[in-house]
Amino acid sequence: MTLAIVGVRVWDGSSDRLSDPCTIRVEGSRIAAIGPVGDGSTLLEGAEVVEPGPGCVALPGLIDGHVHLTLDPQERDAAAQVARSPEDTAKAAAERAAAMVRAGITTARDLGGGPGHLELTLRDRIASGEVAGPRLLCAGQPLTSPGGHCHFWGGEVEGDDEIRAFVAKQRDAGVDWIKIMATGGVLTKGTRPGEPQFEQARIETACDAARLAGRRIAAHCHATEGIRRAVRAGVDSVEHCSWSGAKGFGSDVDEALASEIGERGTWISPTVNAGWKRFIEDKEGVETEFFSNMRRAFEALRGAGARLIVSTDAGIPNVAHDALPRALPIFARFTGLSPVEVLRCATSAAAAALGVDDRTGRLEPGLEADVLVVQGDPLTNLSALERPVLVLARGVRA
Ligand SMILES: [Zn+2]
Structure with missing residues (x-):
């Protein structure tokens, strides 16, 4: 199963700020690629497209x-x-x-x-x-x-x-x-x-x-x-x-x-x-x-x-x-x-x-696709996390 989460800003698990809107491509249980929305041709190929909507942020589970x-x-x-x-x-x-x-x-x-x-x-x-x-x-x-x-x-x-x-x-x-x-x-x-x-x-x-x-x-x-x-x-x-x-x-x-x-x-x-x-x-x-x-x-x-x-x-x-x-x-x-x-x-x-940082904890190609998408910016307001829009656990939608 290949999934493309389109148009989300990304917090990767370590940096101080959010990315510009991105597409996250998930192949099976793993993150295959994260790239700008404009890179649609390769990131969307053969994928089921999920668009959580404006104002959404993706972060590690x-x-x-x-x-x-x-x-x-x-x-x-x-x-x-x-x-x-x-x-x-x-x-x-x-x-x-x-x-x-x-x-x-x-x-x-x-x-x-x-x-x-x-x-x-x-x-x-x-x-x-x-x-x-x-x-x-x-x-x-x-x-x-x-x-x-x-x-x-x-x-x-x-x-x-x-x-x-x-x-x-x-x-x-x-x-x-x-x-x-x-x-x-x-x-x-x-x-x-x-x-x-x-x-x-x-x-x-x-x-x-x-x-x-x-x-x-x-x-x-x-x-x-x-x-x-x-x-x-x-x-x-x-x-x-x-x-x-x-x-x-x-x-x-x-x-x-x-x-x-x-x-x-x-x-x-x-x-x-x-x-x-x-x-x-x-x-x-x-x-x-x-x-x-x-x-x-x-x-x-x-x-x-x-x-x-x-x-x-x-x-x-x-x-x-x-x-x-x-x-x-x-x-x-x-x-x-x-x-x-x-x-x-x-x-x-x-x-x-x-002891699982080789698998999870960050949004990065190659790691397992543990992805939480929320409405709003959790870096300014932690309570945004109380409203999950989408959750993937090892690539499977919860
Ligand atoms: Zn205890």
């Missing part, structure tokens, strides 16, 4: 760096969901994946599910074209301490031998990433987000085992001490990065650690979802302490050249899987990034973080 396809955002108790029938969970996960791609999300990293590895099966069904959905990279069962965060997913490990054996088990199950819960979490009773749950040496073992398995490793970190141990152990991405201390999220910002993160090049995936709007101001309209603390943390990270990606933790209570576009303006508020910088965090930078 969006990437959500942190989701859970098997979690139901309508359900408060993550542990209880493990007891649902695998058939029901698999069906619901496939519906969520279809909604994501309709919203313009063409790649996502799934950072954890239960022992059935249902999200891996979904990943493979999407990749084969059997069902619609974003390209998925999956971490399988996260490593956690006994009784630790998300222990109900079956990843409890203690000591280096168990850590190595469990990473090998995930590799054999076919995961793309490894994940370790470096601190407690909000969703698991009896764990404390403000405290680490592994010694640094254990996280180092997990990193070493992941590397031996040829996989990158993500660490769930709320507590600042957990962030420190994970970063120094050499994880590839820090999830949440909540700077949590005795007084909760944002109460233990460490600017020296932010500098270290910048120097090491650790990716930060802060899971700022659209619902975080409620944390910016209190009822009187006064900026909250949490917001000003997090702003300071993001300023330190940016000042240190730290690399940020967009992520939502979709699947946790009240965070829908297709809500990434609505999260972007809130991510901009917290991070202080401009719209074009936010869009890089959701496309080219995220593709590099996830």
